[in-house]
Amino acid sequence: MSGAEPVLEMRDVGVELAPLGGAARRITSDVDLALHAGRTLALVGESGCGKSVTALAAMNLLAPPLRLGTGHILLRTPGAAPRDLTRLSPAELRAARGGQLGMIFQDPMTALDPAFQVGEQIAESLRAHLGLSRRAAHDRAVELLQLVGIHEPERRVRAYPFQLSGGMRQRVMIAIAVACSPAVLIADEPTTALDVTVQAQILELLRELGARLGMATLLITHDLGVVAENADTVAVMYRGRIVERASAEALFTAPAHPYTRGLLASLPPLDGPRERLRPIPGQVPPAGVADADCPFVARCPEAMPRCLAARPALTAIAPEHEAACFLHATVAA
């Protein structure tokens, strides 16, 4: 996809749900993702497919009962040896989070500390990572608010989160995430909780910042419209596994996995006759990965006997296009 080595690489990442006193259950498995500088990878899938836990895993930010079961997360920043986030000491991990890795969360209403002014919440990151003085951090916080498109930043810097609208809070969240010019930006459904008009503005801002700061962006979303407009490459996730990976263009023009096709077919057409929406039949089974059969077999319109007997692996079906489906096994073979 890109010649250069990825800035952040998730290899074979599997997240487990380990409730107190209960048996651990895998909820994602074999997740491989590579983020390249200046490019956006979209991770799409339905609710509960494991997108958000993958985002948290990328920051090594899983908290009990969730934990990283398998895998490595390699961070390559200029002028430093590649580091495996799963092997860093707590202090090294803290330096990476907020420093080289920035994260934006889904719900800006709850993601900010209600008892602190937004300026302070930006400034404390600057102070922790860049060692700025109180004064300098405050001034930089004002600049960052300006950068994310907040009017009257000198005044807003003293506002508390509850005094700001949802869109403005998400802008503050973005300012926090990019405060220390991170190499990687992880945005977990950054627009899901916002009004449609605000969504477009926030995505525009993310695109612009990504280009300006050369960040590698992981954009988690369930909205294929967002993917089409913002992503360079796309990974489709279903039941804790990546079932298809391709450039955005290839995915929309030649979707390979029946699940991806179903997702695209369920979108209402903008032109042409109005018809009933076409849902993918069936329900997403409960979280947890299975190994014995194809995860999509129960809902797949093209299921074959062998889909029940074994799980198809993610294989290349075209240059820069991979799918985990037996329909394409002959092509690959």
Next chain:
Amino acid sequence: MLTYLIRRTLLVSVTIWGVMTILFGLQHLSGDPTLLLLSSDATEDARRTLANQLGLDQPLAAQYAAFLWNTLTGDLGLSWKYHQPALRIVLEALPATALLTSAAIALGLAVAVPLGILAAVYRNSWIDTLASFIAVLGQSMPVYWSGLLLILLFSTTLRWLPSMGSDGAVALVLPAATLGLNIMARIERITRASMLEVLGQDFVRTLRSKGLSERSVLFRHGLRNASVPIVSMVGLQLSALLGGAVLIETVFAWPGVGRLAVNAVYARDFPLVHAAALVVTLTFCLVNMLVDVLCASLNPQIRLD
């Protein structure tokens, strides 16, 4: 802020009027004080003379009016028992109560807040279990009993500390520790609950994603957000104790307001009861007001709404 203070002052006045009215009613329901003030073989004449001196032969409405007027002017008259200004007696006992209360609260806070935070951070671990055990123990042992146990251990058996009186700092240790244990239990539980709630919120994940130190996450952000219920609980304890830690003052013969008030009630010393009730009510209102102001300063949402 000014309107707030004016409104609060008005509310305090209404509270005091209410408490005073109830007190007046109770005093007059509790029987004729002259029977207790005079020896049992006193003549009816002597009793009537005394009632006349104390104003008890006046119509009830007139007594009530005088009672309220005295409350308003702060002139509560002489204690019938000690023949000294009642208010002065109470005010002289107040520092002892304040000292005991603040020592107990300080002791309770010093142990409870760190313990509560630890219990929340390491919930369901042995630390949490230990903290719960201490909390249950502290809260379920009545202070007169735990006080006696401490006296038995440290005064009677080990002879390290005095069991009574108020001479010097050593005399403060046992009563403050007894009360402190009880208060600590309550504050620990509310600290744990409040911290658990805060640490489960989304913004804590944001703080960690920013790479902040655990100290900053727990104390700067966590405790700040968890502080309003803790401060409210401390305020409740503080006002309750300033009103007289009656039991503890009795067990340790501590010369505070609580013991004074109870003795005054037994002696039917109306002016002294009146003075004690007035001082306690005022302290209560004042502490509550301070707690409200403190909570507002800790939580911008309360402050700015």
